[in-house]
Amino acid sequence: MSRKAGILGPFVGLLAVVLACSASLFAQTGALQRALVTQSIDEDNLVRLVGNTRPEMTPANDRGAVSDDLQLEHMYLLLNRSPEQEQAAEELVNQLHDPKSPVYHQWLTSDEVANRFGPSEEDVNIVTTWLESHGFTVHNVYLANGVIDFSGPASAIREAFHTEIHNLSVNGKPHIANSSDPSVPAALAPAIHGVVSMNDFRPHPTMKPRSAYTVNATSQLLVPGDLETIYNMNPLYARGVSGQGQTIVVVEDSDLYTTADWYTFRQTFGLATKFPQGTLTQIHPQPSKAPFNGGACTDPEVNGDDSEAAVDTEWASAAAPSAAIVLASCADTNTNFGGYIAIQNLLTGRARPPAIISISYSGPESEWGSTGNAYINQLYQLAVLEGVSIFVAAGDGGADATDMFAPAAVSGINVNGMASTPYNVAVGGTDFADTFFGTNSTYWSATNGTYYNSALSYIPEIPWNGSCAGQLVTQYLGFFAPYGPKGLCNNLPSDLTWLLEVVAGSGGPSACAFGTPAIPGVVGGTCSGYPKPSYQSLVIGNPRDGVRDLPDVSLFASDGFWGHYYVMCYSDPTKGYGGSPCVEAPVNWSGAGGTSFGAPIMAGIQAMINQTSETYQGNPNFNYYQLAASEFGSKGSSSCNSTLGNHVDRDCIFYDVTLGDIDVNCLPWGVVNGQTVSFNCFYDGATNGVLSTSNWFYKPAYVTTKGYDYATGIGSVNAFNLVKSWPGSRLPHQR
Numbered sequence: 001m002s003r004k005a006g007i008l009g010p011f012v013g014l015l016a017v018v019l020a021c022s023a024s025l026f027a028q029t030g031a032l033q034r035a036l037v038t039q040s041i042d043e044d045n046l047v048r049l050v051g052n053t054r055p056e057m058t059p060a061n062d063r064g065a066v067s068d069d070l071q072l073e074h075m076y077l078l079l080n081r082s083p084e085q086e087q088a089a090e091e092l093v094n095q096l097h098d099p100k101s102p103v104y105h106q107w108l109t110s111d112e113v114a115n116r117f118g119p120s121e122e123d124v125n126i127v128t129t130w131l132e133s134h135g136f137t138v139h140n141v142y143l144a145n146g147v148i149d150f151s152g153p154a155s156a157i158r159e160a161f162h163t164e165i166h167n168l169s170v171n172g173k174p175h176i177a178n179s180s181d182p183s184v185p186a187a188l189a190p191a192i193h194g195v196v197s198m199n200d201f202r203p204h205p206t207m208k209p210r211s212a213y214t215v216n217a218t219s220q221l222l223v224p225g226d227l228e229t230i231y232n233m234n235p236l237y238a239r240g241v242s243g244q245g246q247t248i249v250v251v252e253d254s255d256l257y258t259t260a261d262w263y264t265f266r267q268t269f270g271l272a273t274k275f276p277q278g279t280l281t282q283i284h285p286q287p288s289k290a291p292f293n294g295g296a297c298t299d300p301e302v303n304g305d306d307s308e309a310a311v312d313t314e315w316a317s318a319a320a321p322s323a324a325i326v327l328a329s330c331a332d333t334n335t336n337f338g339g340y341i342a343i344q345n346l347l348t349g350r351a352r353p354p355a356i357i358s359i360s361y362s363g364p365e366s367e368w369g370s371t372g373n374a375y376i377n378q379l380y381q382l383a384v385l386e387g388v389s390i391f392v393a394a395g396d397g398g399a400d401a402t403d404m405f406a407p408a409a410v411s412g413i414n415v416n417g418m419a420s421t422p423y424n425v426a427v428g429g430t431d432f433a434d435t436f437f438g439t440n441s442t443y444w445s446a447t448n449g450t451y452y453n454s455a456l457s458y459i460p461e462i463p464w465n466g467s468c469a470g471q472l473v474t475q476y477l478g479f480f481a482p483y484g485p486k487g488l489c490n491n492l493p494s495d496l497t498w499l500l501e502v503v504a505g506s507g508g509p510s511a512c513a514f515g516t517p518a519i520p521g522v523v524g525g526t527c528s529g530y531p532k533p534s535y536q537s538l539v540i541g542n543p544r545d546g547v548r549d550l551p552d553v554s555l556f557a558s559d560g561f562w563g564h565y566y567v568m569c570y571s572d573p574t575k576g577y578g579g580s581p582c583v584e585a586p587v588n589w590s591g592a593g594g595t596s597f598g599a600p601i602m603a604g605i606q607a608m609i610n611q612t613s614e615t616y617q618g619n620p621n622f623n624y625y626q627l628a629a630s631e632f633g634s635k636g637s638s639s640c641n642s643t644l645g646n647h648v649d650r651d652c653i654f655y656d657v658t659l660g661d662i663d664v665n666c667l668p669w670g671v672v673n674g675q676t677v678s679f680n681c682f683y684d685g686a687t688n689g690v691l692s693t694s695n696w697f698y699k700p701a702y703v704t705t706k707g708y709d710y711a712t713g714i715g716s717v718n719a720f721n722l723v724k725s726w727p728g729s730r731l732p733h734q735r
Contacts, residue, residue, distance in 0.1 A: 051370035055521030079146035107387030114143035194371030225453025243320030250312035253338030275321035319604025387616030395506030412679030429464035429505025429557025462660035541707030559593030636706030
């Protein structure tokens, strides 16, 4: 044997092993990817796709069928996976996050996901041909998560799906929606999960503009320098870690009013001076395959959601000031949310997707419908399989995501379906407890720094709660209870009647990701939640409820009741949008609260984690909960209890919030057969009740506990310690 052959010999053997393994893998893939349509199509033999009608579709709201020629634009048809594919995809997610697995962090491309877990070519061809035979235009097929993008007239919906599109009037606003659950030929039913949306109801931004509070000596407005101090980001910046080389994509259905606001924000608060690397880009991501007819992502321009775009771009940059901030926006269609279109195209484009995506919109599980929830779940799973971390605002309606910002909760306990999948980080909301404790001067300087910052240290936290139902609000205002004839919610002073509002950081158990409510929009009937992911079982306090629980982590989110809220540069002068000129001191700027802020901030913290470890991390919850389990142990960590404030242990990764609740005020839903019907509302004979897990006893939804709780998850974070403790961290020494 020649010397050359002797050198190549081991490599030839290794290559043979690799090829054998690859052949085995492709054999397994072939076994998983199989045709689900096995019969010829009979248009008279139908199967109803249950759980896909909006709760607003009622006789009282119905205004009759739309015109036959009304075009429904860019609907998404979701295809089913085989049970074998579904199980294999879930198992692979766990393996990708298991350091002991041979495939640990070996993220897939969208093409690889399509090859392993996508629909068969036969099913795609049959379904697209069927759609086209009914007059629809098929724009694109996203094989990675089995989505067909199609458009067509209302008459084609009636002919193909055996339901009508009707005009609705809901709270004085016009809408369209399908009048009943769609049906498809029985032969196609094994392959078709359903149409993601046949209506124009959209998720809502999770941002609460501040009320007209008077700014005085007891009010401290949060600016980036305060955030950096409170959540201990400055030691990271001192080590040269501020998101360099990282990209954070914030997903919107609106453009910024003006990019000048972002630059003014960074200049005013010193970010541009100290971290000049930070950039901002606006994009409208298109599918990798050119659509046959019409663009899937059109420029939404500026609309009422541009305030959300301002929050997300500015505060992602506040946390990771050297990162590249990308605003990815697509216009809503009359059947599709622009944010979905943007994420769909980002995850399936030709280029590798961004490592971090933040989205701050909310809508309850019970209203998305069977197919809507399945689409969100599978979209986020696709992201995680590609190594992408998804951060989602948990919501601003306490335990009732349905009635966020309404005068009262009437729909019962429900969570944000955009944040409840096992594949995303749900970010909840806290407030600062210094005003409650009377210790403002301990935590805030009497004078501002160069960039208007005044926070002195970490500040004790409580759940964000702007409702009269909150226990701490009740106690602070001198009442014994929030409910009952003598309770706060029924005896509010005239200047505090605005406390009758569903405003609080959201949390609770997933309860209607699957199935159909017996009463439209209200959890019940055949509803069930996502199974509990393995990472949540690690932490003390996490309920043994068998389902996914929200939130995961929390950050400051208040809109001002206790004297603190976020400052933002948002200068849109449009009436009703809440903009203000960004001139002079920021006390006159726009201000707001909401979990909208927490999602992009946590995304920024993740950017710094990625900078010091690996660029792609998949679902960070696997590490968040592992680190929290180590810190809390089996009894909780008394040294990391948030109420200690500036006396918490310097090594805490998470601050365990143990005081307060996210309970909100509620009203009985109505009278049925002479009986008052309540959904999770304990009102004790008075007009205004409080949200409770019992209608007959006061069991507020929900209170804080040691370790995990529905109010704040595993708590808030010490950013420096989180980055330092991250598996594989290569945090530099201080410069």
